[in-house]
Amino acid sequence: MxxxxxxxxxxxxxxxxxxxxxxxxxxxxxxxxxxxxxxxxxxxxxxxxxxxxxxxxxxxxxxxxxxxxxxxxxxxxxxxxxxxxxxxxxxxVPEDLVQAQSVAGSKCEHAWRTQRQENDWVGFEKNWKEVVTLSREEAKIRSEALGLTPYDAMLDKFEPGTSSESLNTLFSDVKTWLPELIEKALDKQKSSNIIMPSGTYPAETQKALGLEVMKLLKFDFDHGRLDQSVHPFCGGVPTDVRITTRYDEQDFVQALMGIVHETGHARYEQGLPKAYAGLPVGEARSMGIHESQSLFFEMQVGRSKPFVSHLSRLSKDAFNAHQDPVFAEENLSQLYTRVEKGFIRVDADELTYPAHVILRYEIERDLINGVIEHTDVPELWDEKMKAALGISTKGNYKNGCMQDIHWTDGAFGYFPSYTLGAMYAAQYKAKMTQTVDIDAAIQSGDLSPIFQWLSDNIWSQASLHTTDELVTRATGEVLNAAHFRKHLEQRYL
Amino acid sequence: MxxxxxxxxxxxxxxxxxxxxxxxxxxxxxxxxxxxxxxxxxxxxxxxxxxxxxxxxxxxxxxxxxxxxxxxxxxxxxxxxxxxxxxxxxxxVPEDLVQAQSVAGSKCEHAWRTQRQENDWVGFEKNWKEVVTLSREEAKIRSEALGLTPYDAMLDKFEPGTSSESLNTLFSDVKTWLPELIEKALDKQKSSNIIMPSGTYPAETQKALGLEVMKLLKFDFDHGRLDQSVHPFCGGVPTDVRITTRYDEQDFVQALMGIVHETGHARYEQGLPKAYAGLPVGEARSMGIHESQSLFFEMQVGRSKPFVSHLSRLSKDAFNAHQDPVFAEENLSQLYTRVEKGFIRVDADELTYPAHVILRYEIERDLINGVIEHTDVPELWDEKMKAALGISTKGNYKNGCMQDIHWTDGAFGYFPSYTLGAMYAAQYKAKMTQTVDIDAAIQSGDLSPIFQWLSDNIWSQASLHTTDELVTRATGEVLNAAHFRKHLEQRYL
Incomplete structure (x- = not known):
């Protein structure tokens, strides 16, 4: 052999x-x-x-x-x-460091679950200090071995080939136009009349509706299933992908779009090439590329008018509520493109989401590179939130720098993936439009041409190429934030 | 260390x-x-x-x-x-033999799934020959190492400490009284008026009913759950026991009692001592002792009149059918103690079941010991079925010697466990009666005294003692078929 x-x-x-x-x-x-x-x-x-x-x-x-x-x-x-x-x-990374990180991360994360609710920054800071110190040690070791800056060496775990140099460029660009775009979208939204869900939406019915939507998205039920969990995710293995969601019986909106999002992750996994099954080269390219699939499904397809038209029809049928104005196409469309400035990243809409990510990116980059200390974080958070969304988190740690789980156990370098994914998705869409009539495909109910493009260009390519190669082969250029801007302007202006 | x-x-x-x-x-x-x-x-x-x-x-x-x-x-x-x-x-057993057995067993079992339906003994015999040959090799190796007869060495895998000498004694005894007891029970049954289920019983409702019954049996839902599968079983681990059942929407009778049976297995697992968790000594004593718990739940508790009274009440509530005569106590009791001579072991009732097991035991014992050849099995099966239940399987392989999966992949020595379990259960009951008012406990709806006895005497003892010691400590004697006979006579005469 x-x-x-x-x-x-x-x-x-x-x-x-x-x-x-x-x-x-x-x-x-x-x-x-x-x-x-x-x-x-x-x-x-x-x-x-x-x-x-x-x-x-x-x-x-x-x-x-x-x-x-x-x-x-x-x-x-x-x-x-x-x-x-x-x-x-x-x-x-040496095993004793991995071990120390695991212990410090578990301790910090466990205590955080209570400390966050109690807005207890002082308690959190004591545990978190150790997590940051150990992550910096890890970053230093990776940095020396890979010849990258400490933060870039951490990024490399999730986004091989991506650097803070390119992220700085991409995100600086976004920062020049995003705040104004948000204001304009909010202005435009003022004149709209939106009807919020107010009925009771049984979990069983929501699940049945979700399964219908998964069929429309050609989820392969021979190789996967839909279940429930507190935090929705896509798990399992490529031959048996397990997606989950959580149902709120007072509101179907989030769970339904959550299923669309997880189905995007799932179809990427289901579409990975069989020839390389079980090998690193047969796996998803990166976290950002994975997110580009879930966000293509959610943002480029799911929240588009022709898809919302399907959601309107299917949800009217599911809840047997053909006259309920909540489910009217125009109302559902407004529900799925509503913009709101808020504290919480996981509740953020498509338009304000990048602001949450860029803020985290800037802080974690400087923290890992030793430019700032962990005790500087609350103040920086407050400043940056004011600049980006005009809201202050002074003294409000629970809805500020203590809101996410990622940093509690040292997952520094992960946040950029979310916005990279959204940008990639917009770029695919721009390219796909040249050969596929996307709206017509969605309208027809047969979305195969869209999935064929994704399969040919992304799913079947797994990790055969570097990220930049993959994206260039698919779209003719490396990541370019202009497509993302254009997509947001088209939708929200 | x-x-x-x-x-x-x-x-x-x-x-x-x-x-x-x-x-x-x-x-x-x-x-x-x-x-x-x-x-x-x-x-x-x-x-x-x-x-x-x-x-x-x-x-x-x-x-x-x-x-x-x-x-x-x-x-x-x-x-x-x-x-x-x-x-x-x-x-x-040497690895190459284990490997050969795995290959031959998979091949034989796989083909059997079709061959059984087609009544194809000739096709089956060709594959099975190899399985029998390899099992005899295994038995020979075990026999020499353990100083037991070949069949006893196979028995030792499932029932450590049990010998064909003791099984011969136990089963010969049963054979002296069982056929007559079956005839008498059938005679008595002639005069009864039984109403068979004829409605539709939705799976969801059956599941809700099953969960109620599991509560009554004090299944610990913090350490286990109920799901569905084609073949009901009890799986998982002691801290998280997963039982399954299968629902027939035309008939609730079997699934409901199946849940009682699997709950017996589950409570044994849930009741194993934490101090020995993860060690062989902390595991269930044997297959027969495991079956003694499921059969105690099913036969000694589940089919008793006071328990059937609970089933009657709970199922009337679940199906919202308080006037339906199917759910009347007396009718349910008749459904759960009906006797019928049939071909199929897994469909057999409590009274005819031992006949199916003893026949298999006698054949596999002689087969593994080399007293008979695998080609002798169909004729022997026919003879023994005629003697035990008065029905012939001549030419009817699918409902004769080809009906079970066990022998197709070489699980020789397993069958006795079923009837040993039934006998142990009857013996526990006889002993328990001396200190616990079993019927009163069941009637009251608080079955704790029964479970406390099982926990003290069986569950908490895991594999700390040999089977004979375990049973002697619990009941004052080793296995004695007289208790089983008495139980059957009380119920069926």
Whole structure:
């Protein structure tokens, strides 16, 4: 067996344990009763340790150095590159640091759940200090090994190939036009008459409606299912994708669009190439590209007028409420494009969302690079929120810098993915329009031409190319915020 | 760390992988869409290989021989005994034989699914021959290592400590009185007027009813749940027990009692001692003892008149059918104690069930011991069915010797567990009656005194004692078929 084949077999083995881990994680969120938690935690930790052990096995170094590059096809070279990337990420950080981070992160996150509710910055800061210190250590180690700035080395975990240089350019651009666009959209919205949902919408009916919408989006039910969990997510494995949502019986709006969003993630997973199943090269390219699929489904398709027309028809049928003005096309469309300045990122609309992300990006970048200290964060947050959305979070930590889970356990470098995804999605749309009549496809109820484009250009390409290559092959250029601006202007002006 | 502590840590590690395997198995039966099957199969096979590797790791031999027995408490000695038993079972059979059995068993079982429907004994016999040959090889190896007859060595996998000598005695006794008892019960039944279910019983309502019955049986919903699968079973782990059932919307009778049965299995698992969680000594004693709990719940409690009175009340409420004579106490009681001679074991009632088991036991015992050949089975089956129940299976393989899945993949030695379980359950009841007013407890709706007895005597004892010790400590004697006979006579005469 060649060294390349040994590596391939080894990563497929790792993937089978990751399958178990993924399913146990989904089950813990969707099914598990509370009393199952401790034993499940132990089992999942054991799987993590085992996967880490396999991922850092000493023979890997020999196999990687033994591979004869010349004998490999282009695809095999890409596969090798991704296995190597995976190996480097697993081996870069010393185990005692990983362990210390895990302990500090769990402690901080656990306490945060109470501290946030109590607006207790002082208590939070004590735990968080350690998390930040350890993340900076991690960033330093990664930085030296990868020849990147500390923050860029953290970004690389989620968005390989993306740098703060390019993010600075993209986000500075957004900051020049976003505040004004938000004001104009709010102005325009003033004259609209919106009817809010006020009935009772049984979870069972919402689920049935969600399943209908998933059919319209050609979710493959032979390879996945829809369930419920407190925090909606897309989990499972490509051959069996598990998406979840949460139903509010007083309001169907969010759960329904949440299903559209998760279906975007799911179709990417379901559409990954079978030929590379179980290998790093067969996985989604990055968090930003993953988000580009969920946001293409949600923002480019889901909230478009022709799709809202389907939602109107299907929800009238589901709730047997053909005369209810809430479900009228125009009203649903307004509900799904409503703009509001708010404190909370996860509740934010499409237009204000980038402001929340850019603020976090600027703070975490400077924090990890040592330009600011963790105690500077509340004040910076307040300043930046005032600048971006005109609202102050002074003394309001719970709705300010303590609102997200990400930083509590050291996931620095993740936030940009959300807005990168939204930008990629707008760029695909602009390119797709050249060959596909998108609105007509949506209107017809057969969205296949749209999905075919995504499959050809994104899903089937998995991690065969770098992100920049992938996007350039798909759209003819690297990421360009102009498409995002144009999309938002068209929708909100 | 002492060798004993090393062993303990090692078996706890194995158990965490077994947790993953058990949950993936449950999920495959209860949730997984068909397209997920291949990748799931690979993941589960990888876990099996890994568990096998851990179970046969060379250091184990050193650790076992290094343990200083004198330093151990009684409980630790029991724990050591059970770890050793687990190790011996894993190491006894050479890997190439295990592999050959797995291949032959899968092939035979897979083809059997079609062959059974087509009554194709000739086709089945060709595959089954190999399964029998390999099982005999396995039995020979186990026999030599354990100093038991070949069949007893196979029995030992499911019922440690049970021998065909004792089974011969128990079952010969049953054969002296069972046929006459069946005839008398059938005679008595002739005069009864039974009303069969004829309505539509929605699955959702049946599930709600099932959950009510589980509450009555004090199933711990913090540590388990109820779902659906094609073949009902009890899976999961002790801290998170997953029971399943299947609903027939034309008939609620079987699903409802199936839930009672699986709840018995579940409460045993939920009641295993926390102090030995994750260790072989903390697991259920044997298949027969497991079945004794499900059958105690089903036969001793579930089909008793005071419990059927609860079922009557709860099902009238659930189906909103207070006037429907099907749900009347007396009618439900007749439905749940109806006797019928039939071909199929899984459809058999309490009274004829032992006849099905004893016939299988006699055939598999002689087959594994080399007294008969696999080609003799159809004729023997016909003879024994005529003797036991007066019905012939000549030429009727599908409802004769080809009806069960067990033998298709070599699970020889399992069948006796079913009737051993029924006998143990009757013996517990006889003993329990001396200190607990069982009928009064059931009538009151608070069955705690019954469960306390089972917890004290069975659940909390896990595998701390051998089966004979366990039963003697609980009831003052080893297994005695007289209690089973008395129970059946009281119910059916």
């Amino acid at each position: 060649s060294d390349y084949d040994k590596l391939t077999a080894h990563y497929q083995t790792i993937n089978r344990f990751a399958h178990a881990q993924s399913m146990l994680g989904w089950d813990a969120a969707a099914n598990m009763p509370s009393g199952g938690n401790d034993a499940r935690g132990d089992a999942m930790a054991e799987l993590s340790v085992h996967i880490h052990r396999l991922s850092t096995q000493p023979q890997l170094a020999d196999w990687f150095s033994g591979v004869e590059q010349a004998a490999l096809t282009t695809e095999q070279k890409a596969s090798l590159r991704e296995m190597k990337r995976s190996w480097q990420h697993a081996t870069l | 002492s060798d004993y502590d090393k062993l303990t840590a090692h078996y706890q590690t194995i158990n965490r992988f077994a947790h993953a395997q058990s949950m993936l198995g449950w999920d495959a039966a209860a949730n997984m869409p068909s397209g997920g099957n291949d990748a799931r199969g690979d993941a589960m096979a990888e876990l099996s290989v890994h568990i096998h590797r851990l179970s046969t790791q060379p250091q184990l031999a050193d650790w076992f021989s290094g343990v200083e027995q004198a330093a151990l408490t009684t409980e630790q000695k029991a724990s050591l005994r059970e770890m050793k038993r687990s190790w011996q079972h894993a190491t006894l």
